[in-house]
Amino acid sequence: MSIRLEHVNYIYKDNSDDVHQALKDVNLEIRPGEFIGIVGHTGSGKSTLIQHLNGLLRPSSGKVLYDEKDIFEEGYPLRQLRGKVGVCFQYPEYQLFEQNILEDVCFGPMNFGKTKEEAMTLAKGALASVGMSEDLFLKSPFELSGGQKRRVAIAGILAMEPEYFVLDEPTAGLDPIGRDQILNLLRKLHEEKNMTIILVSHSMEDVAEYVDRMIVMNHGEVLFDDDKRKVFQHEKELNEIGLSVPFYCSLMKDLNAHGFPVKTDVLTVEEAKEAIMEVIRKKRNNA
Known part of the structure; x- marks a missing residue:
């Protein structure tokens, strides 16, 4: 069940007459089991791109297909898709709000129709998978360290059992230990659960270490889409758009x-x- 973008364009409009084309004729296919890095300078279209993968944004033109079905056709179950394609935005811990972390992680599954008992089982499994011990389950999210909060926020998406996990700068603001914990967790999810991971990052070192395929965005267009080793051979072109190897x-x-x-x-x-x-x-x- 791949995700495919066909000739996707997206134009931002504000209250004035100004328009900005954030995506330009993007054609991509994301297949099950891949570990993909999306890179590009600020304003290159990375965040806009990932919001199309589960229908948070609708293309101005073009199609987004999941399992060969247009996700914006009338009657398509977008709500279900957002459980299958989980998106974790920057600083997801700012969205923690329940009294304890177990209830917080239960929120997503219950919102997608699980019973309280089913949600509890999924939440405990997700928290265990991100390395949170049971003695922390009843703690307030606000008593945790930055790295722990980030792991709880990730567990909240994992509890919904996504097939694709999209993360926008998941290590932003973390110290080196917290950063390594998050990235190693993503590697574990990919290797042990065969989960498709899509990692948006500014760190070329992180991309080099963890992903297999790289998508390089520049001014809303896909500049490169290939195996990471082949992409990093284009040092001159990457430097020209403000990226390093x-x-x-x-x-x-x-x-x-x-x-x-x-x-x-x-x-x-x-x-x-x-x-x-x-x-x-x-x-x-x-x-």
Whole structure:
């Protein structure tokens, strides 16, 4: 059950005569089981794009299809779709409001028709999956750390059992420990539950470490849509639109340019270490 965008355009209008085209002829297919990173400078269309995936925004023209059905056709169950395609916006913890975190996570499933008992079971499972221990279930959300609040907010969406999980800058404002916890949680959900993860991020290092496919947005258009290693080879084009490549990718290219023949599709520190050691081993063997 893929999500497909066909020639999607979206135009923002305000109370004046000003208009702004936020999406321009976007064609994408998002398939089950993928881990996708969406990147782009501020105003590139990233957040507008993800709001089309479950019908929070309606295209000015073009189609959004889920399982080959137009989600804006008359009679389409948009409410059900929003349970299948969960969207977590920036700083989701600001939306926590119940007296304790268990009740907060129950809210979503009950809002989608689950009984109190069913919602409780789903909420406890979701909280466990994000690493929240039972002794915290009855605590007020406002007694938690920033990272814990973020995990509770994520659990609130997981409790609705989405097939696609879309997150807009989920590590914004977190310290390095909280950031790693959230990103490792997303990796776990992807690997163990085969959940499709769509991660909007400004961090090229995070994208390099976790995703498989990259979608690069620029002025409302899809500039690149490919395997992350292939996308990061376009360093010049990325720099021109205000994006960088991961540090270790640049480092390998610099080493290669100065006569140290390492491969240049390296993205992480572990890959860089192995690439350098591979060259050293070859030199030793040829000595």
